[in-house]
Amino acid sequence: MGEFDLIKRFFTRATPLAVLGVGDDCALLQPSPGMQMAISSDMLVSGLHFFADVDPRALGHKALAVNLSDLAACGASPTAFTLALALPEADPAWLEPFSQGLLALADLHGCELIGGDTTKGPLNICITVFGEVPKGQALLRSGARAGDDIYVSGTLGDASLALAHMLQERNGKDGVQAGAQESSKARQPQFPAADLAQARQRLEWPTPRVALGMALRGVATAAADISDGLLGDLGHILDRSGTGATIDTALAFDLLGAHRYSAQTAAQLAVPELRNTVLQHVLSGGDDYELVFTAAPAQREAVQAAALASNTPVARIGQIDRAPGLRLLDPQGKLLDHHFNSFDHFAAPV
Amino acid sequence: MGEFDLIKRFFTRATPLAVLGVGDDCALLQPSPGMQMAISSDMLVSGLHFFADVDPRALGHKALAVNLSDLAACGASPTAFTLALALPEADPAWLEPFSQGLLALADLHGCELIGGDTTKGPLNICITVFGEVPKGQALLRSGARAGDDIYVSGTLGDASLALAHMLQERNGKDGVQAGAQESSKARQPQFPAADLAQARQRLEWPTPRVALGMALRGVATAAADISDGLLGDLGHILDRSGTGATIDTALAFDLLGAHRYSAQTAAQLAVPELRNTVLQHVLSGGDDYELVFTAAPAQREAVQAAALASNTPVARIGQIDRAPGLRLLDPQGKLLDHHFNSFDHFAAPV
Numbered sequence: 077m078g079e080f081d082l083i084k085r086f087f088t089r090a091t092p093l094a095v096l097g098v099g100d101d102c103a104l105l106q107p108s109p110g111m112q113m114a115i116s117s118d119m120l121v122s123g124l125h126f127f128a129d130v131d132p133r134a135l136g137h138k139a140l141a142v143n144l145s146d147l148a149a150c151g152a153s154p155t156a157f158t159l160a161l162a163l164p165e166a167d168p169a170w171l172e173p174f175s176q177g178l179l180a181l182a183d184l185h186g187c188e189l190i191g192g193d194t195t196k197g198p199l200n201i202c203i204t205v206f207g208e209v210p211k212g213q214a215l216l217r218s219g220a221r222a223g224d225d226i227y228v229s230g231t232l233g234d235a236s237l238a239l240a241h242m243l244q245e246r247n248g249k250d251g252v253q254a255g256a257q258e259s260s261k262a263r264q265p266q267f268p269a270a271d272l273a274q275a276r277q278r279l280e281w282p283t284p285r286v287a288l289g290m291a292l293r294g295v296a297t298a299a300a301d302i303s304d305g306l307l308g309d310l311g312h313i314l315d316r317s318g319t320g321a322t323i324d325t326a327l328a329f330d331l332l333g334a335h336r337y338s339a340q341t342a343a344q345l346a347v348p349e350l351r352n353t354v355l356q357h358v359l360s361g362g363d364d365y366e367l368v369f370t371a372a373p374a375q376r377e378a379v380q381a382a383a384l385a386s387n388t389p390v391a392r393i394g395q396i397d398r399a400p401g402l403r404l405l406d407p408q409g410k411l412l413d414h415h416f417n418s419f420d421h422f423a424a425p426v
Numbered sequence: 427m428g429e430f431d432l433i434k435r436f437f438t439r440a441t442p443l444a445v446l447g448v449g450d451d452c453a454l455l456q457p458s459p460g461m462q463m464a465i466s467s468d469m470l471v472s473g474l475h476f477f478a479d480v481d482p483r484a485l486g487h488k489a490l491a492v493n494l495s496d497l498a499a500c501g502a503s504p505t506a507f508t509l510a511l512a513l514p515e516a517d518p519a520w521l522e523p524f525s526q527g528l529l530a531l532a533d534l535h536g537c538e539l540i541g542g543d544t545t546k547g548p549l550n551i552c553i554t555v556f557g558e559v560p561k562g563q564a565l566l567r568s569g570a571r572a573g574d575d576i577y578v579s580g581t582l583g584d585a586s587l588a589l590a591h592m593l594q595e596r597n598g599k600d601g602v603q604a605g606a607q608e609s610s611k612a613r614q615p616q617f618p619a620a621d622l623a624q625a626r627q628r629l630e631w632p633t634p635r636v637a638l639g640m641a642l643r644g645v646a647t648a649a650a651d652i653s654d655g656l657l658g659d660l661g662h663i664l665d666r667s668g669t670g671a672t673i674d675t676a677l678a679f680d681l682l683g684a685h686r687y688s689a690q691t692a693a694q695l696a697v698p699e700l701r702n703t704v705l706q707h708v709l710s711g712g713d714d715y716e717l718v719f720t721a722a723p724a725q726r727e728a729v730q731a732a733a734l735a736s737n738t739p740v741a742r743i744g745q746i747d748r749a750p751g752l753r754l755l756d757p758q759g760k761l762l763d764h765h766f767n768s769f770d771h772f773a774a775p776v
Contacts, residue, residue: 121547197471202552
């Protein structure tokens with residue numbers, strides 16, 4: 077199957093909103109009056125961001141989800157995306173489910189596939205996504221102010237726990253979580269199959285928090301999506317805002333949502349010796365695609381209203397400080413003396 | 427060097443035009459009132475679109491040039507781009523010249539690097555470029571009408587000839603031009619070093635015809651850039667316009683611009699036995715990044731004015747027909763019975 081047949085068969089669709097979609101040298105968008113265009117690109121590489129044998133339907137979903145998550149972090153409403161795809165071969169048995177997973181999520185968000193590129197090469201997926209946000213209302217990383225509360229949406233740590241388990245199974249040895257040198261040496265919690273499947277669902281089918289991001293316009297002072305781990309991504313907010321922060325690790329630990337797992341797993345996750353290992357997954361594990369955001373204490377009701385309106389749980393886990401640096405408090409309110417690594421695709425590939 | 431240091435060091439620059447550049451979850455653009463946004467993505471893969479040992483400065487230039495060429499084909503004015511880059515390692519000795527070649531061309535076109543992604547992986551460069559064009563004035567592939575003249579900018583065939591030679595040198599055997607099965611079996615013209623260097627310059631440092639594209643707004647009826655070969659890319663115009671075309675191969679042959687080469691090479695290119703081989707490069711060779719466009723005969727003076735204003739030579743080589751299909755005429759005006767292959771990245775990788 078040639079390149080053009082391939083594009084036509086799986087990726088050419090009606091684009092009622094775009095001025096011009098797939099099939100010309102460029103796509104054309106007509107931005108809405110008064111809106112700014114939010115743009116983000118993410119590249120997913122086989123063996124690094126996903127296992128080569130991952131379900132292609134899940135991969136299609138995730139490839140777009142991680143981009144939509146960037147729009148969510150800015151409070152932008154998705155409008156369109158381009159897909160550039162390098163494939164070892166033009167295999168319809170792979171392309172069909174991949175395109176289905178991709179386009180189902182696109183449809184859910186009214187996000188049109190307007191163009192892109194396909195080529196032979198080592199499997200690589202590069203999506204650039206476009207969204208709109210009213211002028212001046214985008215949520216930026218730079219807006220956090222001392223005294224602001226720090227919130228996280230949904231749950232954290234599942235994706236990282238699932239990845240550690242999958243690597244453990246594949247390697248037949250202790251799980252190695254990408255970028256988490258501490259936890260690679262540490263004993264990992266053991267998951268029964270049903271619990272692992274639940275955690276793995278979060279790794280492979282992340283939910284971009286688009287509705288929450290849009291509901292937080294005018295409420296949050298800063299936001300970022302958690303792709304590389306809470307501490308690292310909060311760190312970007314602190315860097316860009318010129319502030320520090322204090323996190324209550326007891327509240328952060330609760331982000332794991334251990335009650336969602338079986339009693340056996342929940343009990344295990346609460347074992348004191350595993351606490352720092354679990355915290356490592358929660359604080360530094362990547363791939364959850366939740367939002368971390370800040371808001372003034374006067375906005376607590378507004379934050380809860382945004383959470384309700386978007387049907388997305390949010391939890392308050394700390395506050396922004398004038399003093400630079402990131403402080404972690406233990407359950408007794410004392411400074412926690414433990415280093416949690418952040419994720420870096422160059423420092424520690426899968 | 428970590429991912430974030432890498433981005434900061436080579437790819438973070440002031441973006442005076444964009445609302446927000448590199449460093450947040452999304453970039454923000456404020457589209458100009460009355461303008462539509464033209465968008466194109468191209469992915470370049472090592473070993474397929476370029477040799478792994480190519481000069482990284484040239485590669486940086488070409489990676490953006492091929493995207494700007496898509497904007498040119500739509501008559502759009504470049505504004506910004508995103509860069510997603512997969513690298514086997516974060517090597518400053520490669521990244522510095524790559525970024526210099528990339529950003530020099532960006533600066534030339536006032537096209538700001540506003541965001542992107544970097545990751546470990548087999549070398550892959552995915553750029554998405556943004557441009558603006560007044561509402562309804564974009565040059566599309568679909569606008570060609572029977573009776574229109576067909577024009578090509580600049581020269582054609584150099585890049586393909588250079589590639590055939592380089593492959594010949596590397597393989598130590600007859601040159602194989604990607605996608606050109608005819609010419610791979612045929613004797614190739616031999617180039618002295620200076621002529622090869624000139625042809626290779628066209629392969630490695632293509633000039634996107636941005637100024638010409640903009641000058642053709644309201645003049646051309648349809649346009650496409652020639653990335654995969656004249657016949658293939660003109661074919662897209664014919665498909666989208668529901669028309670056919672007749673090309674005068676004597677005029678097309680002149681697109682090679684043999685006079686630019688040494689007398690020795692020029693004489694060789696004119697040898698009758700090599701004529702179809704040379705025509706294959708001109709008609710089907712990729713990577714020249716010239717424009718093929720159509721315009722009504724009443725616009726001949728306007729086309730020449732656009733060529734002058736943009737300092738870009740253009741040549742008229744045929745006309746659009748009502749009858750579907752692509753007819754090639756020999757110098758005697760008879761139908762040429764010869765098949766020239768088009769380029770397909772899946773059908774015939776380098």
